[in-house]
Amino acid sequence: MKNFDINEDPHRRYNPLINEWVLVSPHRSKRPWQGQNEIVTSDALPEYDPTCYLCPGNVRANGEVNPAYENAFVFENDFAALKQEEIAFEEDKNQTFFKAQPERGISRVVCFSPKHNLTLPEMPVAAIENIIHTWQKEYTDLGNVDYINHVQIFENKGSVMGCSNPHPHGQIWAQSSLPTEVEKTQNNLKAYFDKHGSTLLQDYLKEELKLNERIVIENDHFVVLVPFWAIWPYETMIISKRHFGKITDFTEEEITDFALTLKQLTTKYDNLFETSFPYSSGIHQSPTDGELHPEWQFHMHFYPPLLRSATVKKFMVGYEMLGESQRDITPEKSAEILKNLLGFHYKHSL
Amino acid sequence: MKNFDINEDPHRRYNPLINEWVLVSPHRSKRPWQGQNEIVTSDALPEYDPTCYLCPGNVRANGEVNPAYENAFVFENDFAALKQEEIAFEEDKNQTFFKAQPERGISRVVCFSPKHNLTLPEMPVAAIENIIHTWQKEYTDLGNVDYINHVQIFENKGSVMGCSNPHPHGQIWAQSSLPTEVEKTQNNLKAYFDKHGSTLLQDYLKEELKLNERIVIENDHFVVLVPFWAIWPYETMIISKRHFGKITDFTEEEITDFALTLKQLTTKYDNLFETSFPYSSGIHQSPTDGELHPEWQFHMHFYPPLLRSATVKKFMVGYEMLGESQRDITPEKSAEILKNLLGFHYKHSL
Ligand SMILES: O=P(O)(O)O[C@H]1O[C@H](CO)[C@@H](O)[C@H](O)[C@H]1O
Ligand SMILES: O=P(O)(O)O[C@H]1O[C@H](CO)[C@@H](O)[C@H](O)[C@H]1O
Numbered sequence: 001m002k003n004f005d006i007n008e009d010p011h012r013r014y015n016p017l018i019n020e021w022v023l024v025s026p027h028r029s030k031r032p033w034q035g036q037n038e039i040v041t042s043d044a045l046p047e048y049d050p051t052c053y054l055c056p057g058n059v060r061a062n063g064e065v066n067p068a069y070e071n072a073f074v075f076e077n078d079f080a081a082l083k084q085e086e087i088a089f090e091e092d093k094n095q096t097f098f099k100a101q102p103e104r105g106i107s108r109v110v111c112f113s114p115k116h117n118l119t120l121p122e123m124p125v126a127a128i129e130n131i132i133h134t135w136q137k138e139y140t141d142l143g144n145v146d147y148i149n150h151v152q153i154f155e156n157k158g159s160v161m162g163c164s165n166p167h168p169h170g171q172i173w174a175q176s177s178l179p180t181e182v183e184k185t186q187n188n189l190k191a192y193f194d195k196h197g198s199t200l201l202q203d204y205l206k207e208e209l210k211l212n213e214r215i216v217i218e219n220d221h222f223v224v225l226v227p228f229w230a231i232w233p234y235e236t237m238i239i240s241k242r243h244f245g246k247i248t249d250f251t252e253e254e255i256t257d258f259a260l261t262l263k264q265l266t267t268k269y270d271n272l273f274e275t276s277f278p279y280s281s282g283i284h285q286s287p288t289d290g291e292l293h294p295e296w297q298f299h300m301h302f303y304p305p306l307l308r309s310a311t312v313k314k315f316m317v318g319y320e321m322l323g324e325s326q327r328d329i330t331p332e333k334s335a336e337i338l339k340n341l342l343g344f345h346y347k348h349s350l
Numbered sequence: 351m352k353n354f355d356i357n358e359d360p361h362r363r364y365n366p367l368i369n370e371w372v373l374v375s376p377h378r379s380k381r382p383w384q385g386q387n388e389i390v391t392s393d394a395l396p397e398y399d400p401t402c403y404l405c406p407g408n409v410r411a412n413g414e415v416n417p418a419y420e421n422a423f424v425f426e427n428d429f430a431a432l433k434q435e436e437i438a439f440e441e442d443k444n445q446t447f448f449k450a451q452p453e454r455g456i457s458r459v460v461c462f463s464p465k466h467n468l469t470l471p472e473m474p475v476a477a478i479e480n481i482i483h484t485w486q487k488e489y490t491d492l493g494n495v496d497y498i499n500h501v502q503i504f505e506n507k508g509s510v511m512g513c514s515n516p517h518p519h520g521q522i523w524a525q526s527s528l529p530t531e532v533e534k535t536q537n538n539l540k541a542y543f544d545k546h547g548s549t550l551l552q553d554y555l556k557e558e559l560k561l562n563e564r565i566v567i568e569n570d571h572f573v574v575l576v577p578f579w580a581i582w583p584y585e586t587m588i589i590s591k592r593h594f595g596k597i598t599d600f601t602e603e604e605i606t607d608f609a610l611t612l613k614q615l616t617t618k619y620d621n622l623f624e625t626s627f628p629y630s631s632g633i634h635q636s637p638t639d640g641e642l643h644p645e646w647q648f649h650m651h652f653y654p655p656l657l658r659s660a661t662v663k664k665f666m667v668g669y670e671m672l673g674e675s676q677r678d679i680t681p682e683k684s685a686e687i688l689k690n691l692l693g694f695h696y697k698h699s700l
Binding site: 001002004013014025027033035039079080083086087088089097100101103152159162165179181182192203208280284301315317318319321322325326328 | 351354362364383432433435449453504511512514527529542630631634653672
């Protein structure tokens with residue numbers, strides 16, 4: 001009988017953050033593709049677009065006018081999924097099938113730059129530092145609202161990720177409850193901490209640094225790696241080396257290093273298929289419920305959909321929706337490819 | 351303070367099948383859309399396409415020739431994510447971060463019809479009955495393989511769902527382990543059964559029939575409803591009225607009723623936006639591990655991505671990937687819309 005070879009044989013890997021598995025099919029990466037191709041708009045965008053509702057000085061859908069902002073600019077989402085209003089509600093504890101509860105929250109949009117065409121990889125490090133300061137302020141301000149227990153900072157980049165405007169921006173949805181994925185993570189981090197007295201992601205990071213098989217970028221304060229249990233072809237996670245739970249714990253040096261890390265990672269992504277690389281990214285950090293949460297470790301997820309080229313993405317569909325996430329290329333292979341990519345943006349090289 | 355109105359206020363709903371929540375934002379359904387539009391190929395397809403690798407008589411990627419099949423036709427997937435080979439493996443019980451295990455399985459493709467352009471809503475009921483017979487045979491044959499404990503029958507329809515060929519077909523991935531989503535469902539069904547001595551979905555169905563707010567189709571043996579906790583805009587679930595766990599438990603009458611149900615539901619879907627409606631669908635039923643599984647109830651999920659028109663889909667991206675699934679239109683509203691659609695296919699009406 002053949003011995004198990006993780007680089008070749010179909011297998012499942014376990015994600016201890018959410019207690020779920022992923023099916024890995026390394027041999028399948030040579031599958032030909034006859035399906036849908038994504039549209040890539042390689043047209044150079046202007047620095048200012050008079051029709052863009054995020055550009056400085058322009059009018060938004062609700063009639064408000066954006067200021068002539070020069071750094072990151074934050075405003076309340078005009079079509080928020082959450083509302084701030086308090087709603088009277090009495091829970092019916094006997095309910096099994098029709099359990100619902102009102103949810104209060106605040107959603108904001110964070111414009112990363114006044115320039116319509118300037119995405120993270122092409123921004124100066126100082127401008128990215130400014131975004132980090134903005135995230136810190138928002139995490140603090142929103143977290144201080146009495147009914148807000150969780151602040152989700154995220155970015156959808158690229159039309160393939162449902163982003164309706166190429167102007168560089170992210171979002172923040174802050175709310176009363178821990179969202180499902182965060183609650184799962186919280187539970188697993190907590191169980192690990194209670195058992196070992198150390199944090200899951202700190203211990204994991206140490207092992208990853210020792211193995212050095214899935215590390216993409218390492219600097220003094222952060223590591224970018226492809227998690228052992230990654231589901232998206234080029235999924236990565238940024239983990240802080242020092243143990244702390246939230247973005248407001250950053251030292252000045254950590255702010256600079258994180259800005260550099262973001263710039264380097266997104267540059268590698270753009271270089272991978274020589275395209276403005278689409279992804280959804282987001283920060284997972286301590287809830288803002290007033291508890292200490294020593295089990296938390298600051299980290300950021302990048303979930304990019306592209307599989308093989310600027311136009312061919314991985315579809316998480318039938319089997320994945322009904323069964324479990326599935327990937328072809330192994331995380332080790334993806335990490336190697338990302339690691340070996342130039343740190344210099346392809347548009348700016350000769 | 352305003353009283354909670356489930357039709358208007360942002361809220362979360364609980365899915366007891368997988369123990370997860372969904373964020374519902376009813377007020378957000380009027381959000382304008384400036385993002386990516388899907389491409390709809392409304393070109394009439396030919397009944398036979400010489401370049402299609404699924405049409406009868408044509409050559410597949412691996413050189414095999416399809417027979418001149420007249421009914422549903424099954425073959426092994428030429429680019430299977432799973433392999434049948436047995437792999438020697440010793441589990442390292444101390445592993446927390448790098449848990450992996452080989453996975454054995456079989457994947458098959460089921461062509462629904464020899465006709466390249468004939469999808470479920472336009473098929474005669476007898477042809478759909480034939481597909482059901484095929485699913486029964488595959489569930490039995492694959493389930494009888496000693497190492498197979500789960501048989502996942504599913505369909506990806508439409509290029510937006512990663513389907514690489516419009517020829518009507520589904521897939522079956524059968525494997526040793528219970529996939530993540532099925533394992534979650536299994537655990538919740540089991541806990542409910544142990545506590546109440548009845549099945550969760552039977553009890554849920556009774557309540558839904560009483561309330562009659564989310565029912566789309568009802569006949570003697572099956573009910574189509576939009577689950578209270580649905581995440582996709584027009585998600586539905588087909589549940590058998592009688593309590594049984596698997597497709598091989600169908601009576602002759604149930605086979606006919608299920609074929610009719612599939613035809614009616616997919617016709618409504620096509621009529622909704624007058625397009626060949628994309629979705630991923632799949633059957634959840636008893637594992638084939640040799641146990642009795644009285645907690646299981648045969649059901650089928652439909653996860654369609656379209657939100658507002660044939661070209662505007664719902665994106666499950668940043669917040670959804672990092673936080674939790676989010677929907678705008680309420681399940682009640684979706685059910686009402688689907689219920690009121692004609693049973694007659696739009697292409698065949700005057
Ligand atoms: O097997 P297909 O149709 O080529 O592929 C499609 O369905 C599979 C099962 O859901 C997915 O893993 C693929 O990403 C998708 O493109
Ligand atoms: O808020 P946006 O950018 O208009 O919308 C996008 O991101 C949201 C948060 O992930 C999703 O709910 C939407 O489906 C998506 O289109």
